[in-house]
Amino acid sequence: MRQAGRYLPEYNATRAKAGSFLGLAKNPNYATEVTLQPLDRYPLDAAILFSDILTVPDAMGLGLQFATGEGPSFQRPLRTEDDVKKLKIADLNQLKYVFDAVSQIRQSLVQDGKQRVPLIGFSGSPWTLACYMIDGSGSDDFRHAKTMMFNRPDLLRQILDINIDSVAAYLTEQAKAGAQALMIFDTWGGLLPDRWYQSISLDSMKKVIERLPAEINGETIPIIIFTKGGGLWLKEMAQIGAHVIGLDWTMSLSKARQTLVDANKVIALQGNFDPLALFAKPEQIQVEAKAILQELSKAPPIKKGLHPLDGHIFNLGHGISQFTPPENVTVLANSVLEYSQLLRRA
């Protein structure tokens, strides 16, 4: 999940310099600056590109805007057959600032000839992007997107096909520019009914993964998929070629690991700390972090000979709230490091 953000005073200072969220996201210098800020503050294992999933539909010509006091929205949402017919794959030239940011971040991560941590790139999933592209902004239920799905599945399919091509090309370019793992965020897959999740959102992510090159610059790039509320569909998620599955905080990690082991899949897990638990007092943050690691230590190993804690990337189960006290993230990161070392020695 995004590490930088409005909860950090240093992020707000950079944003103020940039003038606006888009001014920040579209400027590689600023994007590099805020991507690195959390690494200077917290003992983190990886950096994640600072960007926004909606820059991809923006590069399809939908006109991303941030009205003051409101969330992001598109000037030209896709509501009619005519809107959909005109839709074209994202223009990667218009996303050059993202690839430039990736290269610049990679370079900036090198200290004394060594890379501090690996860099993760990301994209929204084809379905999650379609939700915003059709509804035009955030929503409780993405009624317009789901209505199109039920009512004009042919139109939704056209949008998804364009999104699949766009996301695959976008992620490939990020990897070429230096991203060392790629994450696909499917924030709204969990709004879908069983069966539709599989045929719409999961199938689209599968097609993205199929289009990604097996190796880039001679390296395998691990693919992480995350569906909010996806715990129910873990077995199906394990079948689409991802190396890691991200989980929100509703799913038990030991149950998740058991499901993957039963399905004969060597797939790592990521997550599942509730971002709201960062509002707890320090002792309780420690309790919550330990509970996740203990839960995991009861699980079967990802494959024979490994420790149960291997193959899990500790992370929040979704985005960090803007109201999070930054010092609480320090407590969490330290608890995870200390307690996981303790469990490994035990």
Next chain:
Amino acid sequence: MRQAGRYLPEYNATRAKAGSFLGLAKNPNYATEVTLQPLDRYPLDAAILFSDILTVPDAMGLGLQFATGEGPSFQRPLRTEDDVKKLKIADLNQLKYVFDAVSQIRQSLVQDGKQRVPLIGFSGSPWTLACYMIDGSGSDDFRHAKTMMFNRPDLLRQILDINIDSVAAYLTEQAKAGAQALMIFDTWGGLLPDRWYQSISLDSMKKVIERLPAEINGETIPIIIFTKGGGLWLKEMAQIGAHVIGLDWTMSLSKARQTLVDANKVIALQGNFDPLALFAKPEQIQVEAKAILQELSKAPPIKKGLHPLDGHIFNLGHGISQFTPPENVTVLANSVLEYSQLLRRA
């Protein structure tokens, strides 16, 4: 789920007469009128009391208000230790309008000496009520409620204890007044992390069920529990004494039935039609209804000798959208009746 609502012109006409939502909900004549309206329009198997879950905290003195253009909110949310200390169990005298409505609806359901359909009463779950009582209004993440849970679990426990007593007393009175089944809506249980769901929301519902009399007026009253996003916790939900578990649309019914059969539990299921599928064209509504019934017909029977379709109450997986075309509900109800008869004959 609520059958009446803003999607029905006849409901809007009654609401206009009542002057406001609370004027409608607090007047037994109007509440009776709108409870019966859907029965005249659709071939339904049951009526559900028209009311609002927030009337219970209102009767605890929190001051429910509906500002124009906004959702409901409380004048006095519970944010401090002092707020919580002053909290008292709901005053049932202040909820007399609900029990009067229940009696009046029961009487009005009798036609030619026969009751048309049974009447379902309901309440919010202790945790879901606490979410609104602490945050003070609807929210994406109920940050204040969850912060209290992580930070001051002792305060949340006091609120939950009062809610458990209040909900149990409230449901008992509804049953005494004539409700023939009781539903507990846990809309926000799915916001909780695994482990917390079990110890906070599920445990509170268990305590409510334990406090309900085994029989009222010589009849067993079936208890229905519903947690939005609860599919992951179905096995645990089966252990708290409910007769029926409601499911949203993300859970496969055949998997759900299999889980209950494996756990040796004879528990009926309710749900799981996506309310947004009511925005589809008629043919697609039929397809969606059939898919649910077909899914169920692949499931093991609830107990030996029964048809797989037995022990399932077809219903929406959550509330109906105010923008739903009323004629589409007719299509759904007819499809379910026709296709379930066909499957039973097959």
